[in-house]
Amino acid sequence: MTSQRQALHRLGGYAAVCVLILLVPLFVSDGYLLNKFARYLVFGILSLALSLSWGYAGILNLGQAAGFGLGSYCMAMALKLRTIPIQTGAGGLPDFMVWNNVHTLPWFWQPFHSYAFALLAGIGVPVLVAFLIGWFVFRARVSGVYVAIITLAMLVVINLVIIDQQRYTGGFNGITDLTTFKVFGVEFGAYSVSTYYLAAVILTLLLFLGLALMNSKTGLILQAIRDDETRVRYFGYDVANYQNFIFCVSAGVAGLAGMLYTLVMEFASPTFLAVPISLSIVIWCAVGGRASLLGAALGAIVVTGVQGSLSDSKTFLDTWMLIMGALFIVVVLFLPNGLISIVDVIRDKRERRRLAAAAGAPRRTAVVAPSRSAAR
Amino acid sequence: MSIDRRKFLKGTATAGVAAAAGFPHIWIKNASLAYAAGGEIKVGVLYSLTGTTAIIETSLNHATIMAIEEINAAGGINGMKVVPVIEDPASDPATFAEKARRLVVGEKCVSVFGSYTSASRKAVLPVFEKYHNLYWYPTLYEGRECSTNVMYTGAVPNQQQKDLIPWLVKNFGKKFYLIGSNYIYPKEENNVCKILLKQLGGEVVGEEYVPLGHSEFSAVINKFKETQPNVIFSTVVGDSVVALHRQYKAAGLDPKKMPMASLTTSEDEVAAMGGEFAAGHFTSAPYFMSYDSPENHKFVEAFKKRWGKDKTTNFVSEPAYFQVHLFKQAVAKLGKGSITPADVRKAAWGQEYKAPEGLVKIDPKNSHTYLWPKIGEWQTSGQAKIIEESKEWVEPLPYWAYPGQVCTPDGMVEKKG
Structure with missing residues (x-):
């Protein structure tokens, strides 16, 4: 099989999934379900973001949720400033600031009166933070597990600052009681079809853009860095620049996901950039297949979907966490490249069978059961 | 072009399977x-x-x-x-x-x-x-x-504090040290406490907030020793309560002279720390397990x-x-x-x-x-001895500390003038 045919098949797979996702609102009109699915799609975007840096460039960012949370807060700040303050009556000051005896809107809240600024900041702030961290980390040629430790520490620091500065951030409660996002006459309410489509379209675009990026020269160099950093350096490439680039892109995508998440959840909370969710992203990525953008996104959708339905069902109320844990172990043990690699495994087996048949003497294929049910 | 041989082709079947697994609730029952x-x-x-x-x-x-x-x-x-x-x-x-x-x-x-x-x-x-x-x-x-x-x-702050603060001032003195976990609840309770103390001529000698889950109180306890408050007013929550009580006792402080009065310590926290560490401290709440x-x-x-x-x-x-x-x-x-x-x-x-x-x-x-506010003194048994109880039920006033604002059936309203 030629690699061109493979690439075509991959494009077809990506397109099929995207079409399916975009078709969902035709069959589901219930606002609650749309909201729930939109939430899963947002996780898909977030997981895709980690796949960009971890799966393709080998940078295990345990602080991926930092960008997510910052994006979420930027969006929440803009929406909060447009909320009619029903709890306080004070002129345009968010309710939690009044409770904390703040009397004037702090300077860094001021520009969030503008949606344009907020949308830019939702991506720009995570990118900026990532750039600063990445600058020091990758210049110093830090790699492997130490990147993971540093990014995790960064996440914890940002989280603590947000909780501690409750006068300006709403602290532990986060920013709640938000107005509905509205641009060009379209309302993006939490339960609306428009919000679902927004998430679905953004996921679709990112899947294809990501694919294009990874097949570009830059993408190939990144994958080469993942496989052997030193060798790429000896070829004369500035490894740190490439690494920082994808680290920033990944943070920006996470920020975008965070902004969507605020729309879907109707609040921003410090738990959005806490350690548990950050580690979940790694799990989604690993379960779905970290070296595939589609795999990572589907991993998030499948894991959170199964998690949601398991914990909803009466039978599994006490055991759902256990079952999830067991599932993760099974996947990691038997499909180390994630669920998406099922396709790979099946293709390899068929290929082997065909080659064996062509050679006339089937040697090892005797145990392989025909797998007509899956894949095409 | 040899892009990434280990990449996979993705058939539509996988997509279908994955989508079905991801959206198990499409056929939800009885939406109407x-x-x-x-x-x-x-x-x-x-x-x-x-x-x-x-x-x-x-x-x-x-x-x-x-x-x-x-x-x-x-x-x-x-x-x-x-x-x-x-x-x-x-x-x-x-x-x-x-x-x-x-x-x-x-x-x-x-x-x-x-x-x-x-x-x-x-x-x-x-x-x-x-x-x-x-x-x-x-x-x-x-x-x-x-x-x-x-x-x-x-309970809202006025129900927990209205009787407690005067009682503490009367029995122990006017110097209070406020210690709480760092979130909105302790800050708001302390706002109320400060108003009540002002009315009674009391004094706040220290106010401090520790992060949630904090378990290292030696610095705080040194400040207790320095400022010598008559009462430590605590709105620390969760596991921190356990650490605070244990370290208080380990530092040799005496609940008879400098008791902790808490709004958040319940039978569960006391069970976690052990009754001997809670003994002699107080909690104000509408309910205690030992209530007769x-x-x-x-x-x-x-x-x-x-x-x-x-x-x-x-x-x-x-x-x-x-x-x-x-x-x-x-x-x-x-x-x-x-x-x-x-x-x-x-x-x-x-x-x-x-x-x-x-x-x-x-x-x-x-x-x-x-509700019926009560003041309980913790015993080594892990239960509280109720030493004061309100003679009548106490009206809930969620905006007690904010005279301009009233809660009504239609939501919060500002009083004019």
Whole structure:
């Protein structure tokens, strides 16, 4: 099989999934379900973001949720400033600031009166933070597990600052009681079809853009860095620049996901950039297949979907966490490249069978059961 | 072109399988089911069974379930059974919001009982407001909230502090040190405490907030030694309470001279630290497990029988229990016809119930609850000896410290002038 045919098949797979996702609102009109699915799609975007840096460039960012949370807060700040303050009556000051005896809107809240600024900041702030961290980390040629430790520490620091500065951030409660996002006459309410489509379209675009990026020269160099950093350096490439680039892109995508998440959840909370969710992203990525953008996104959708339905069902109320844990172990043990690699495994087996048949003497294929049910 | 040989082709079949697994709820049942259909009244039970606040929230879940079982054993409400839909929001605000949506929209519950932390209450509020449903919140909290979609059955600051602060000043002195966990509840309680102290001519010699989960108090204890307050007013929560009490004792401080008076230490925290570390300190709350009333004896006995001999009841699980009975009375008043959350809310106003702590009543003015504040002194046994109790029920005033603002049935309003 030629690699061109493979690439075509991959494009077809990506397109099929995207079409399916975009078709969902035709069959589901219930606002609650749309909201729930939109939430899963947002996780898909977030997981895709980690796949960009971890799966393709080998940078295990345990602080991926930092960008997510910052994006979420930027969006929440803009929406909060447009909320009619029903709890306080004070002129345009968010309710939690009044409770904390703040009397004037702090300077860094001021520009969030503008949606344009907020949308830019939702991506720009995570990118900026990532750039600063990445600058020091990758210049110093830090790699492997130490990147993971540093990014995790960064996440914890940002989280603590947000909780501690409750006068300006709403602290532990986060920013709640938000107005509905509205641009060009379209309302993006939490339960609306428009919000679902927004998430679905953004996921679709990112899947294809990501694919294009990874097949570009830059993408190939990144994958080469993942496989052997030193060798790429000896070829004369500035490894740190490439690494920082994808680290920033990944943070920006996470920020975008965070902004969507605020729309879907109707609040921003410090738990959005806490350690548990950050580690979940790694799990989604690993379960779905970290070296595939589609795999990572589907991993998030499948894991959170199964998690949601398991914990909803009466039978599994006490055991759902256990079952999830067991599932993760099974996947990691038997499909180390994630669920998406099922396709790979099946293709390899068929290929082997065909080659064996062509050679006339089937040697090892005797145990392989025909797998007509899956894949095409 | 040799791009990445290990890349996979993706057939549409995988996509289909994955999508089906990802969206298992496409075929959800009865999306248009009315409230209280088929002789059943569905209610949501939304307390975390896993995660950081699982221990305390499990006790709330238990109290709620027990109350529902009692109601059903006594024939239900107007012949209809109460059916609890139990969820585990895993101590995570986002999951709280997700599960609340399922209960309100997916399951069409007529009310939901839930939440321990303010953060989780704030996270579910938009859901209840959007769908005009009703949330029953049993925890003592900071007040300053007036949602038309919440029934508040826990204490607000004026109920916990109005008797406590004068009593402390009278018995121990006017110098207070305020220590709390760093979030909105302790800050708001301390705002109230400072107002009361000012009226009594008291003095705050120190005010400090530690991060949630903080367990290293030696610096704080040194400040206690330096400033020598008469009372340490504590709104530290969770595991930090245990650390604070143990380190207090290890530092050789004496509760007789410098007691800690807490709004947040319950039987559960005392059990976790060991009674000897709590002995001599005080808590103000409407309910203690040791309270001597026929209703409480019955409650404690039933709780132990249902959930295990070693289980304790506390000032959050008691409201979690009695609020279900208040709900029952409200629904009973509505008869068999249509039951909407708005009807339940209206019918609940003014309802009285003989709770373990005494006769409680939902205030029709603000949907908070009249309660019976008590002051307990902790004993080595892990139980509190009740040394003061309010002579009458105390009105809930969620905006007590803010004279310009009043909670009304239509939400918060500003008083002019």
